[in-house]
Amino acid sequence: MTSPTCKLYKRPFTVCIEGNIGSGKTTFLSHFKQFDNTTVLQEPVELWRNVAGINLLELMYTDPKRYSFLFQSYVQLTMLQLHTYKSAMPYKIMERSVFSARCFIENMKRTKLLEDVEVVVLEDWYDWCIQNANIVTDLIVISYYIYINVVYLRTSPEVVYNRMKTRARKEENSVSLEYLHQLHNIHDEWLYDQTLFNLPAPVLVIDGNKSLEEMVIQFENCKNLIFNKKE
Numbered sequence: 001m002t003s004p005t006c007k008l009y010k011r012p013f014t015v016c017i018e019g020n021i022g023s024g025k026t027t028f029l030s031h032f033k034q035f036d037n038t039t040v041l042q043e044p045v046e047l048w049r050n051v052a053g054i055n056l057l058e059l060m061y062t063d064p065k066r067y068s069f070l071f072q073s074y075v076q077l078t079m080l081q082l083h084t085y086k087s088a089m090p091y092k093i094m095e096r097s098v099f100s101a102r103c104f105i106e107n108m109k110r111t112k113l114l115e116d117v118e119v120v121v122l123e124d125w126y127d128w129c130i131q132n133a134n135i136v137t138d139l140i141v142i143s144y145y146i147y148i149n150v151v152y153l154r155t156s157p158e159v160v161y162n163r164m165k166t167r168a169r170k171e172e173n174s175v176s177l178e179y180l181h182q183l184h185n186i187h188d189e190w191l192y193d194q195t196l197f198n199l200p201a202p203v204l205v206i207d208g209n210k211s212l213e214e215m216v217i218q219f220e221n222c223k224n225l226i227f228n229k230k231e
């Protein structure tokens with residue numbers, strides 16, 4: 001029997017949208033805002049831009065050697081807040097995840113931006129959270145992360161580079177095509193070749209190189225798949 005102070009939440013069917021910078025994740029999320037059975041959780045970029053008045057995203061790009069560790073620690077925290085967000089809706093769609101934060105850490109490891117010991121600390125935090133974050137007072141969930149599904153918006157580095165230049169987010173001035181290639185390769189190793197990290201869930205790959213009209217058709221197909229998956 002459930003105690004009166006302990007609510008039993010039915011865990012929402014959770015989907016994470018993954019893909020390179022500028023691959024169209026926000027557009028995908030916007031498409032799902034029209035459905036009243038779905039909680040849409042956008043990535044907390046605004047939080048990263050204002051940590052007690054400090055733009056941590058900008059610092060990470062202007063002085064990556066100094067600020068990457070700090071930035072990744074904060075990303076990891078804010079992503080966990082999204083994962084553990086309580087929702088009564090049957091579906092939850094999230095932009096990125098703690099899992100994709102590992103892609104950025106992996107790239108920092110490969111390009112020697114992080115010290116080895118910094119990587120160890122970030123990975124230890126990550127492992128601990130994955131094992132313990134589902135123990136939340138007032139909430140009973142069955143190991144939430146095994147139910148997550150992943151949608152991978154697979155988009156070529158050239159396409160995302162052009163989109164990024166067009167949207168002209170000021171912090172991303174220094175982002176190079178080479179950096180986008182590195183991130184693309186790591187996302188591919190993880191979600192397409194499936195050789196890098198353990199997969200948190202089944203992956204659905206969407207071609208992110210298409211025009212907006214064609215993307216909307218793919219989003220609709222994807223919606224049907226997601227909404228049909230619920231028991």
Ligand code: DGT
Pocket residue numbers: 019020021022023024025026027043045057060071072075096100101102104105172
């Ligand atoms: P979209 O909607 O597909 O165009 O996605 P974006 O580009 O709005 O969102 P996202 O997550 O790819 O990136 C937002 C910015 O934050 C971008 O400059 C990359 C950066 N970013 C996101 N997650 C991480 C992370 O874990 N580490 C680092 N270093 N940067 C990250």
